[in-house]
Amino acid sequence: MKPITQNIQDYLKEIYTLTDGGEAASTTALAARLGIAPASVTGMVQKLAGGTHPLVNYRKHQGVTLTPEGKRAALEVIRHHRLLETYLVTMLGYSWDNVHEEACRLEHFISEEFESRIAVALGNPIRDPHGELIPTPELEMPSDESLALSALRPPQKAVIVRVRADDSALLRHLESLGLVPGAKIQAVEYSLFDHNLRIQVDEKLPIVVGSAISDKIFVVCNPL
Amino acid sequence: MKPITQNIQDYLKEIYTLTDGGEAASTTALAARLGIAPASVTGMVQKLAGGTHPLVNYRKHQGVTLTPEGKRAALEVIRHHRLLETYLVTMLGYSWDNVHEEACRLEHFISEEFESRIAVALGNPIRDPHGELIPTPELEMPSDESLALSALRPPQKAVIVRVRADDSALLRHLESLGLVPGAKIQAVEYSLFDHNLRIQVDEKLPIVVGSAISDKIFVVCNPL
DNA sequence: AATAAAAATTAGGTGTGACTAAATTATAGT
DNA sequence: ACTATAATTTAGTCACACCTAATTTTTATT
Ligand SMILES: [Mn+2]
Ligand SMILES: [Mn+2]
Ligand SMILES: [Mn+2]
Ligand SMILES: [Mn+2]
Numbered sequence: 336m337k338p339i340t341q342n343i344q345d346y347l348k349e350i351y352t353l354t355d356g357g358e359a360a361s362t363t364a365l366a367a368r369l370g371i372a373p374a375s376v377t378g379m380v381q382k383l384a385g386g387t388h389p390l391v392n393y394r395k396h397q398g399v400t401l402t403p404e405g406k407r408a409a410l411e412v413i414r415h416h417r418l419l420e421t422y423l424v425t426m427l428g429y430s431w432d433n434v435h436e437e438a439c440r441l442e443h444f445i446s447e448e449f450e451s452r453i454a455v456a457l458g459n460p461i462r463d464p465h466g467e468l469i470p471t472p473e474l475e476m477p478s479d480e481s482l483a484l485s486a487l488r489p490p491q492k493a494v495i496v497r498v499r500a501d502d503s504a505l506l507r508h509l510e511s512l513g514l515v516p517g518a519k520i521q522a523v524e525y526s527l528f529d530h531n532l533r534i535q536v537d538e539k540l541p542i543v544v545g546s547a548i549s550d551k552i553f554v555v556c557n558p559l
Numbered sequence: 560m561k562p563i564t565q566n567i568q569d570y571l572k573e574i575y576t577l578t579d580g581g582e583a584a585s586t587t588a589l590a591a592r593l594g595i596a597p598a599s600v601t602g603m604v605q606k607l608a609g610g611t612h613p614l615v616n617y618r619k620h621q622g623v624t625l626t627p628e629g630k631r632a633a634l635e636v637i638r639h640h641r642l643l644e645t646y647l648v649t650m651l652g653y654s655w656d657n658v659h660e661e662a663c664r665l666e667h668f669i670s671e672e673f674e675s676r677i678a679v680a681l682g683n684p685i686r687d688p689h690g691e692l693i694p695t696p697e698l699e700m701p702s703d704e705s706l707a708l709s710a711l712r713p714p715q716k717a718v719i720v721r722v723r724a725d726d727s728a729l730l731r732h733l734e735s736l737g738l739v740p741g742a743k744i745q746a747v748e749y750s751l752f753d754h755n756l757r758i759q760v761d762e763k764l765p766i767v768v769g770s771a772i773s774d775k776i777f778v779v780c781n782p783l
Numbered sequence: 784a785a786t787a788a789a790a791a792t793t794a795g796g797t798g799t800g801a802c803t804a805a806a807t808t809a810t811a812g813t
Numbered sequence: 814a815c816t817a818t819a820a821t822t823t824a825g826t827c828a829c830a831c832c833t834a835a836t837t838t839t840t841a842t843t
Contacts, residue, residue: 342800362821375801377822382799396808396821426650427676437670444664452651566830586791599831601792606829620791620838 337386341443344412345369346379347390350401351409359398407474414470415442415450417463422453424464431464431515432506465506466497466516466553482556485549487522487532493554494519500551512544513537514552561610565667568636569593570603571614574625575633583622631698638694639666639674641687646677648688655688655739656730689730690721690740690777706780709773711746711756717778718743724775736768737761738776 339347349368353360362380366373383405384393390405401409419438423429429437454460454472461477462468468477481496495518500506509515513536523541524533530546563571573592577584586604590597607629608617614629625633643662647653653661678684678696685701686692692701705720719742724730733739737760747765748757754770 340799363819371800372802373821374803374823379800381822423673427673427680429672429676433672437673440668440670441665444668446661446664448653448657449647449651449661452653456651564829587789595830596832597791598793598833603830605792 339390339408342379343383343390344408344443346376346383347401347405347409348412348416350391350399351406351413354400359400361398365399410470410474410476412442413476414472414474415445417467417469418450418453418457418460419445420463420465421457421460421469425457426453431510432503434464435501435503462497462516464516465500466495467499468497479553480555481553483550484520484534484544484552484554485530485532485546487520487534487549487554487556488525489522491556492519492521493556495552495554497553498551499553505551509548509552512542513539514544514548520554563614563632566603567607567614568632568667570600570607571625571629571633572636572640574615574623575630575637578624583624585622589623634694634698634700636666637700638696638698639669641691641693642674642677642681642684643669644687644689645681645684645693649681650677655734656727658688659725659727686721686740688740689724690719691723692721703777704779705777707774708744708758708768708776708778709754709756709770711744711758711773711778711780712749713746715780716743716745717780719776719778721777722775723777729775733772733776736766737763738768738772744778 346365346369349365350360353364353368362373362376365380366376369376380391380393380399383389383391384399388404389402390408392400392402416438419441420434423434423437424431451472460469468479470476479497484493484495487493495514495516497516498506498509498514500509519537521535522532523535525531530549531543532546532549533541533543535541570589570593573589574584577588577592586597586600589604590600593600604615604617604623607613607615608623612628613626614632616624616626640662643665644658647658647661648655675696684693692703694700703721708717708719711717719738719740721740722730722733722738724733743761745759746756747759749755754773755767756770756773757765757767759765
């Protein structure tokens, strides 16, 4: 029962997101996400894969995946992160482009009591300010049937539920375009060549977005 | 400009409280407060006293005091701690005997923005839930003219402004006796021999407190 | 002033988590 | 199949902040 340090939590969190698509996470990808040298990742990953209750599965040159134990630990931190972001925006007036850093620090240090109290204060929310799903107290990740805005075709209509971005500048840009969770979208025109999509946001004048943006926005077509 | 780590912050905070009475803090006293070995303290203190901008003044066998730089850093952490305790109690429903640990962890990781936002949300409070003074945003410690309850003599009257205790069990005990900030006290009887003081709290039936308790409670005699 | 006790420091060592440089293994193009 | 490139691992270091054991310095007692 060795302790799960802040560092290890950050590793697990990144492994979780990198393996979300089903594939093992490569050393290099992890190193890039964590901002450290690949060699350092190899060393840490070997440690995490050892012992009696390994947090990750790892075979040389084959990449890393989470064990059930590791996944639980990752979801715990992700729940902290997303609840914190929600709390900072809703209760303390942070802007949505400014919460990530604060949440990423505090997520490692709040107690279960703190987690539970802010969850109650917020009414046990399911999504954070960016629409990311918040794992339940039992650490289940809710399922999400949204699709990328880039898959929308005229004349489909949809509602934004999620924006996948941590970057401040991008978030501010999206907000200025009205591309925030809850916004109503209608696809107006699609260009096969550059994958640009012309959309109408909340019945305003149409705007054109490239795939760098439309890949990061997720919508549901027939919301209840 | 080497970074002030969490560990260093805890050292500075303890040195601040130990040197509050004017005397230098001894290695042993610091070690006891921090729960580490005296030899470790010596090592750290030597480091803190070195470099171009030392955080402490230190001469072998003479104890430690804070430099102006070190004092600033200590007050910054103390402000964080006390604002956090106040926020946890006022906004999140923590009980006053349960906030210390959470605040002592988070104090090292909140940003200046977080500090400022909770201060505003609380209306820039001057005292934390135990009545401890909160350093100003400019890191000045307000002055406190309170005196120990143990110095009160019949038939003096006073109001509790501060309770000096981090220990949960003691705090719960004090609360059960009504000995909380704001309570009105009248000294009824004093025993020279065992220093017991019989007091009336908020016009209830008198109780007797020993000096272990009355030394930790601070009052003002003529509140405005 | 001598000496016993207490306080503080030095010496040597540990685990964590990073680094760089060098070596190895895998992948892709010809 | 061969080879160049890219990905990954190994080897060797380092800073941090702690530890125990041994030594030195201070202080208190007689
Ligand atoms: Mn985030
Ligand atoms: Mn983090
Ligand atoms: Mn406290
Ligand atoms: Mn602390």
